[in-house]
Amino acid sequence: xxxxxxxxxxxxxxxxxxxxxxxxxxxxxxxxxxxxxxxxxxxxxxxxxxxxxxxxxxxxxxxxxxxxxxxxxxxxxxxxxxxxxxxxxxxxxxxxxxxxxxxxxxxxxxxxxxxxxxxxxxxxxxxxxxxxxxxxxxxxxxxxxxxxxxxxxxxxxxxxxxxxxxxxxxxxxxxxxxxxxxxxxxxxxxxxxxxxxxxxxxxxxxxxxxxxxxxxxxxxxxxxxxxxxxxxxxxxxxxxxxxxxxxxxxxxxxxxxxxxxxxxxxxxxxxxxxxxxxxxxxxxxxxxxxxxxxxxxxxxxxxxxxxxxxxxxxxxxxxxxxxxxxxxxxxxxxxxxxxxxxxxxxxxxxxxxxxxxxxxxxxxxxxxxxxxxxxxxxxxxxxxxxxxxxxxxxxxxxxxxxxxxxxxxxxxxxxxxxxxxxxxxxxxxxxxxxxxxxxxxxxxxxxxxxxxxxxxxxxxxxxxxxxxxxxxxxxxxxxxxxxxxxxxxxxxxxxxxxxxxxxxxxxxxxxxxxxxxxxxxxxxxxxxxxxxxxxxxxxxxxxxxxxxxxxxxxxxxxxxxxxxxxxx
Amino acid sequence: xxxxxxxxxxxxxxxxxxxxxxxxxxxxxxxxxxxxxxxxxxxxxxxxxxxxxxxxxxxxxxxxxxxxxxxxxxxxxxxxxxxxxxxxxxxxxxxxxxxxxxxxxxxxxxxxxxxxxxxxxxxxxxxxxxxxxxxxxxxxxxxxxxxxxxxxxxxxxxxxxxxxxxxxxxxxxxxxxxxxxxxxxxxxxxxxxxxxxxxxxxxxxxxxxxxxxxxxxxx
Numbered sequence: 001x002x003x004x005x006x007x008x009x010x011x012x013x014x015x016x017x018x019x020x021x022x023x024x025x026x027x028x029x030x031x032x033x034x035x036x037x038x039x040x041x042x043x044x045x046x047x048x049x050x051x052x053x054x055x056x057x058x059x060x061x062x063x064x065x066x067x068x069x070x071x072x073x074x075x076x077x078x079x080x081x082x083x084x085x086x087x088x089x090x091x092x093x094x095x096x097x098x099x100x101x102x103x104x105x106x107x108x109x110x111x112x113x114x115x116x117x118x119x120x121x122x123x124x125x126x127x128x129x130x131x132x133x134x135x136x137x138x139x140x141x142x143x144x145x146x147x148x149x150x151x152x153x154x155x156x157x158x159x160x161x162x163x164x165x166x167x168x169x170x171x172x173x174x175x176x177x178x179x180x181x182x183x184x185x186x187x188x189x190x191x192x193x194x195x196x197x198x199x200x201x202x203x204x205x206x207x208x209x210x211x212x213x214x215x216x217x218x219x220x221x222x223x224x225x226x227x228x229x230x231x232x233x234x235x236x237x238x239x240x241x242x243x244x245x246x247x248x249x250x251x252x253x254x255x256x257x258x259x260x261x262x263x264x265x266x267x268x269x270x271x272x273x274x275x276x277x278x279x280x281x282x283x284x285x286x287x288x289x290x291x292x293x294x295x296x297x298x299x300x301x302x303x304x305x306x307x308x309x310x311x312x313x314x315x316x317x318x319x320x321x322x323x324x325x326x327x328x329x330x331x332x333x334x335x336x337x338x339x340x341x342x343x344x345x346x347x348x349x350x351x352x353x354x355x356x357x358x359x360x361x362x363x364x365x366x367x368x369x370x371x372x373x374x375x376x377x378x379x380x381x382x383x384x385x386x387x388x389x390x391x392x393x394x395x396x397x398x399x400x401x402x403x404x405x406x407x408x409x410x411x412x413x414x415x416x417x418x419x420x421x422x423x424x425x426x427x428x429x430x431x432x433x434x435x436x437x438x439x440x441x442x443x444x445x446x447x448x449x450x451x452x453x454x455x456x457x458x459x460x461x462x463x464x465x466x467x468x469x470x471x472x473x474x475x476x477x478x479x480x481x482x483x484x485x486x487x488x489x490x491x492x493x494x495x496x497x498x499x500x501x502x503x504x505x506x507x508x509x510x511x512x513x514x515x516x517x518x519x520x521x522x523x524x525x526x527x528x529x530x531x532x533x534x535x536x537x538x539x540x541x542x543x544x545x546x547x548x549x550x551x552x553x554x555x556x557x558x559x560x561x562x563x564x565x566x567x568x
Numbered sequence: 569x570x571x572x573x574x575x576x577x578x579x580x581x582x583x584x585x586x587x588x589x590x591x592x593x594x595x596x597x598x599x600x601x602x603x604x605x606x607x608x609x610x611x612x613x614x615x616x617x618x619x620x621x622x623x624x625x626x627x628x629x630x631x632x633x634x635x636x637x638x639x640x641x642x643x644x645x646x647x648x649x650x651x652x653x654x655x656x657x658x659x660x661x662x663x664x665x666x667x668x669x670x671x672x673x674x675x676x677x678x679x680x681x682x683x684x685x686x687x688x689x690x691x692x693x694x695x696x697x698x699x700x701x702x703x704x705x706x707x708x709x710x711x712x713x714x715x716x717x718x719x720x721x722x723x724x725x726x727x728x729x730x731x732x733x734x735x736x737x738x739x740x741x742x743x744x745x746x747x748x749x750x751x752x753x754x755x756x757x758x759x760x761x762x763x764x765x766x767x768x769x770x771x772x773x774x775x776x777x778x779x780x781x782x783x784x785x786x787x
Contacts (some may be wrong), residue, residue, distance in 0.1 A: 093667055098618045099751060100783015138667065145662025145673075145733075152665060156785060157739075219663060 028372040041434030043079035048517045066095045067120040074377045078432035080533020083507040084515030089137045125311035128154040139428030148215035154208035157200045158316040204235040207306045213246045218426045251386035252415040259433045260380025263312045267370035275370045277312035281380035288383040291397040302385045334361025389415045406433040409444035413532045429532025440541035448540045451528035459484040464547045501551035520544040617781035619753040629775040630679035636773040646693035653695045656725035664735035677731045732758045752780045
């Protein structure tokens with residue numbers, strides 16, 4: 001008897017240690033530094049910080065692999081650096097589309113908790129946002145077929161736990177499918193207990209519907225566009241005007257504006273089983289004011305398309321809460337049952353067994369808490385405006401009503417004119433608006449020549465030689481440099497060599513991996529962000545510190561220039 | 569009450585241990601938990617699935633379409649003395665449920681023409697392929713599909729080779745109930761060769777692929 005108790009108790013003790021070890025996955029820590037950079041619109045620095053934290057790169061087997069890629073995708077798109085974002089977009093999409101990543105982890109999740117066992121894929125609303133960011137990336141690349149694919153993927157069915165009063169629509173009512181409304185697609189799991197029954201319903205994710213409709217229009221799929229627009233009107237009547245405009249046409253640019261930061265996910269309630277989403281940016285009804293073409297230009301007021309706080313509050317957009325609640329209840333039952341047995345029995349073995357049950361229950365309860373991992377970098381809200389820009393482009397001035405620090409002036413946004421003869425192109429631009437005052441966002445100026453506005457600062461030397469040009473080296477750029485005073489003895493190849501010796505990586509040419517910070521901001525990468533992005537306004541809309549030459553070739557070229565590196 | 573299960577002796581490393589009735593409760597917990605650990609630590613042979621188009625799918629489809637094109641009436645009767653035919657491939661139009669990279673969209677069409685010795689075969693029939701070199705360069709160079717041959721440019725195309733990818737998606741729970749744990753995507757890839765002057769479709773082919781993924785879609 002004594003031997004038996006010893007074996008059982010040893011086993012339980014070992015199990016508890018294992019459970020505690022597994023359950024004690026390091027709690028998720030939000031990166032306040034990155035958050036601060038995001039609030040001030042410094043997406044390039046934020047992206048670099050996330051990259052640094054990744055170090056040599058985390059393995060695809062890492063449970064937080066998708067989360068880190070999701071952050072890079074978010075920041076890359078926010079910064080308008082599509083070239084730096086393609087890999088992250090591909091990886092995130094691939095992971096999101098992979099089914100059953102956690103299917104074999106149900107037992108482990110039950111025993112050791114979510115954070116320590118599950119591969120992060122995000123709560124349903126985070127998955128929808130990630131798909132949206134992939135779609136935005138594809139839209140910036142002009143890949144509207146891909147935009148529609150990702151937007152469709154973001155519109156997965158949701159689980160509605162609140163339809164308890166509607167018999168026949170509930171998950172337990174197998175025969176009730178015929179009685180469901182249009183929204184209720186099919187009955188759900190009949191094996192679920194009454195309190196956890198649900199109905200699978202169509203998504204009410206506005207951004208997914210908007211992007212699907214716009215992409216379908218661009219692809220000539222009018223029926224799909226009409227269906228998505230109709231659904232948008234149904235789920236968000238405030239967006240009816242936008243839905244009609246998407247289908248009706250008369251625009252060449254889809255401008256998406258994002259602002260704020262996503263809610264913070266924390267565990268609350270008994271055993272922290274209930275995920276609470278604490279807003280880090282408060283929801284409100286403030287409209288976006290958009291003016292095209294400076295003073296006297298056309299102006300429109302745009303309602304919020306998607307409020308992420310709303311999604312996070314909505315239980316339909318959550319995952320696994322049922323399992324956590326059940327697990328906590330089982331833990332409670334084990335503890336109470338064990339306590340009753342231990343206290344009421346006079347048998348030593350029974351008392352030990354009761355204690356064992358208490359211990360097991362405590363372990364189950366301790367590991368039933370919420371997995372607090374989340375993408376804190378996602379925005380709190382998104383707006384969508386449809387613009388009809390002149391062929392030569394125009395400035396676009398954006399501000400959220402009552403929030404002057406959100407103002408961004410995009411100095412030059414041009415429509416996609418590449419295939420107007422075939423019925424017109426459609427451009428997508430994303431502007432992540434800052435949350436705090438900045439010197440650049442509302443400057444509306446371009447201080448440096450770049451690949452989009454190559455003549456903004458007139459003929460000027462390369463930035464590394466004291467000038468104001470950060471174009472990708474090309475024969476055309478060289479002509480501009482020669483006119484600005486660069487000796488003709490400096491060839492294009494020599495300039496490329498100079499960049500290499502200075503440690504500068506050129507996006508599109510370099511094989512150095514994930515794109516980091518721009519040379520204008522103290523980094524070593526050369527690229528031009530999308531002209532419709534906050535990254536473009538930030539990089540070129542403020543005076544930046546001069547480049548410090550570090551190579552022998554640089555010194556030699558400067559000598560050939562007469563030792564002059566004065567900015568010009 | 570002592571159950572038969574609890575009465576049964578358990579042999580552990582040569583020691584005989586008798587379990588009491590109450591002890592069985594704890595044993596149940598221990599055994600269940602251990603089994604659960606075993607399931608987790610033992611590593612289930614579970615392979616998550618995605619219903620995305622794979623490169624191998626596209627290679628098979630384009631190989632099949634290439635064979636169809638060469639044996640089609642529009643090319644079958646041609647030889648070196650036939651009037652010159654200039655084919656310009658276009659990137660595939662993606663109307664499917666999957667994201668396709670620009671490289672893949674180009675590859676779906678251009679692979680037909682640049683596979684095996686088809687370029688030479690077409691040349692022997694006085695068929696020339698023109699391509700916007702800078703557009704397809706990434707794909708051709710990446711896979712070295714030109715074999716160092718020059719890609720003609722600047723010629724007026726007489727025919728356009730186009731393709732389109734469509735798909736039908738079904739997702740649902742097992743037996744039509746519960747959380748979606750099965751997704752099936754049926755992809756249809758259509759190819760057309762259109763005569764520029766008349767607008768007539770002189771050849772077309774279609775391939776269907778079906779991919780099924782098992783596992784919770786949202787998890």
